Structures are given as structure tokens and as C-alpha cells.
Amino acid sequence: MKSSLIRLKNVINQNSSGPTGIVMMNMGGPATLNDVHSFLSNLFHDKDLIPLPFQKLLAPRIASKRTPKIKEQYAAIGGGSPILKWTEIQGEGMAKLLDELSPHTAPHKPYVAFRYVNPLTADTLEQMKKDGVKRAVAFTQYPQYSCSTTGSSLNELYKQIKTTDTDIQWSVIDRWPTHPGLVKAFAQNIHQALQRFDQDERKHVPILFSAHSLPMSIVNRGDPYPAEVASTVQSVVSLLPQLTGHANPHRLVWQSQVGPSAWLGQQTSDAIQGLRKLGYKKAIVVPIAFTSDHIETLFELDLENAEEAHEIGLRLERAPSLNDSPTFIRAIADLAAAHLHNVYPSNQSTTEIQDTGYVGGWESGKPTSTQFKMRCPGCTNEVCLKQKDYFNGENAI
């Protein structure tokens, strides 16, 4: 009875205003080895990620130089990045739950907007236009905010919307580092990885939370990412003993630095060496700043780091990425539902939504606009402010 009512409501909504689009923003990864060069070229052209002098000239050259090495890495993990597959699975699962959690904004349709590979933001906007979307949520899939990641996706969305003729009402979820569902999903996966060790040794296994590092030039201009990653770690280690019955030693460490400049440390590989020097023979590593598998988990952690660890006599186990974790999919559905209820209040009963206090970041709760005016709220640094005019009110939704 309840589900047929929801279906009826969906039909009415569909006829009147099209689906509510949930736009899952992320960087994307090359689906095949042939896509590696264009992925890298788009990535090195992105001033929000890597500001280079003479960028237009240098970006294609650096991309070409790096392509053979990066192709080898993608070849070693099966010939491409699985990010699109996981994002689609997560999006479909989320939309299905959302139709029940937020019937007054149903039906919901997930869209993917990648920054460096297909589907790119511009194509996604065209598709949304064809589908008759009138209301959309720009939902970052990076739980922790950085100018270099979510900021870049928001700036791209802003740029594309200015040149695409749509009349969509937008709202934004720009960060969710301590969402209880996210924290629970991480804790469950760590608990699962700990089971691979004998019961008597489990509580002594150190946990290395590993996040993609940032250049110190970005850290020093006030980028919120390091603190937000730390807040995720702290929330997970606070919850974990409720699942495991013990508190493991833990550290937050940083991986995947590129090039010769200074990056935020301690590097994950140095921490592994350090643990061995301290006498540890076992450890768990947890990818904490990405919601699905990618080259940093499948190549760097599983192949490179695990092998280095093995060579020095340390058994390194990795907690699974969130991928199709039902707890995780429920978390993003809850977050989107709470956000939608905050932006589009309704009298309808919403008792099933969990964690409604968490609505998604800097801009949540403001009324929407048919103009997407959100750009990277970023940090309080000069470069960011000069580029984005954030605090002069131009960005207010």
C-alpha cells in the first residue's frame, strides 16, 4: 500500500516537473588504457588542482611524459579505473532509497559529473536538460572538502551552467566528513579487515588511515582538507571500539604525492617502514578520503605498499573500499534526503530518514536559485579569493 502510494506520487511529480537530479561529482578515472592520456591531459590543465606557469603549453607535455608510467599502473589493476562502475552502483542504490525517504521530491535520478573523463559536466547537463530536470543537487562524492577536488568540480559546474540554457534549481552538498553513516561504513569495513588476524592479536594491530596528500602550498593557504580528513579519522576511531571491543593504535598518513615539491606527510610508505622499526609485524591500512577503489588503493596500497611491507617482514592488510557497502549507500541516501528536506521542506512524514541534522556543508539550508551561483567557497587565501570572489556575495545562492 505504502509503496504504491509512493509510485503514484512519483508519477504525478514526474508529469509535473521531471525528476530531481542528484549529480554525483568526482574526478573520474580512465576507463581503458586508451583514455589515460586524455585523463592526464585534462587533469594537468586544471588550475584548481595544479596551477602551472604556461599551463596550456605545459599540461599536454607533462601528460604525454607521464602517460606510459600511469598506463602501466592501470594495466596492473585490470586495464582501467573502476570509478564509473562504482559510482553508478552507488547512485542507483541511493536514488531507489531516496524515492522512499523523500517522496515529495521523487522521482530521483542519479547523474555522474566527472572532472577529467566521461561523463563530463557539460554532457551531464545536456542529458539533464533532455530529461526535463527542474531541481538538482550538486553532491560531491569527496567526503572532505578541498579546493583541488570539490572546489574544482564546483567551479566547473558554475562555468558550464553559465553557458548551458537550463532552468534548473540547484542546491549543493559540498562536504560530509563526519556523517554518521559514512563513519559507520568505514568502521564496519575496518572491523571486517581486523577479522583476518587471530583473535588474540587483533587489538594490537596498528591502523594506518591513508589519504591522498596535498602540496604544502595548498595546505598553507588554508585548504580545509587536512582538518576534515582528520575529523573523519577521529570519528571512526571513536566508533570502532563499539564494533571491535578494543581500541587499536592508529595514525593518519598521506599517500600519492606527485613531483618534487613539498607535500603533506608523513608518507604512507615511510609510516610502514616506521612501524616495522618499532617492532610491529602486522598492520591495517584504510583508504579514508575516497569512496571507491581507484589506482591509489588497487595499485599503490595493494601492490606497491603491500610488497614493500612484505619485503621488510610486515603483513599489511587493507580495509575494503566503500564501493557497494549497503551502509555507505544508505548514508548517501540519508544525507541527500536530509538535505532535500532542509531545502524543500514538506509536511509529509519523514520518520525513516536517519541523521537529519546533517545536511551537507557550507551552503546547505540556503534557498535555491535557478541560477547556479556556487563557486569554490574554498579557503581564505588570496589566490582563491581573487579567482572566486566568494566573500563579496556573488556566490550566495
Ligand SMILES: C=CC1=C(C)c2cc3[nH]c(cc4nc(cc5[nH]c(cc1n2)c(C)c5CCC(=O)O)C(CCC(=O)O)=C4C)c(C)c3C=C
Ligand atoms: C581526496 C582525493 C584526492 C585529492 C585531495 C587529490 C589531490 C591532488 N591530486 C594531484 C595530482 C594527481 N592526482 C592523480 C590521480 C588521482 N588523484 C585522486 C584523488 C585525489 N587527488 C585519485 C582518486 C586519483 C586516481 C584516479 C583513479 O585511479 O581512478 C594524478 C594522476 C596520476 C599520476 O599522474 O600520478 C595526479 C597527477 C594534486 C596535484 C592534488 C592536489 C593539489
Ligand SMILES: [Fe+2]
Ligand atoms: Fe590526486
Ligand SMILES: [Fe+2]
Ligand atoms: Fe578554492
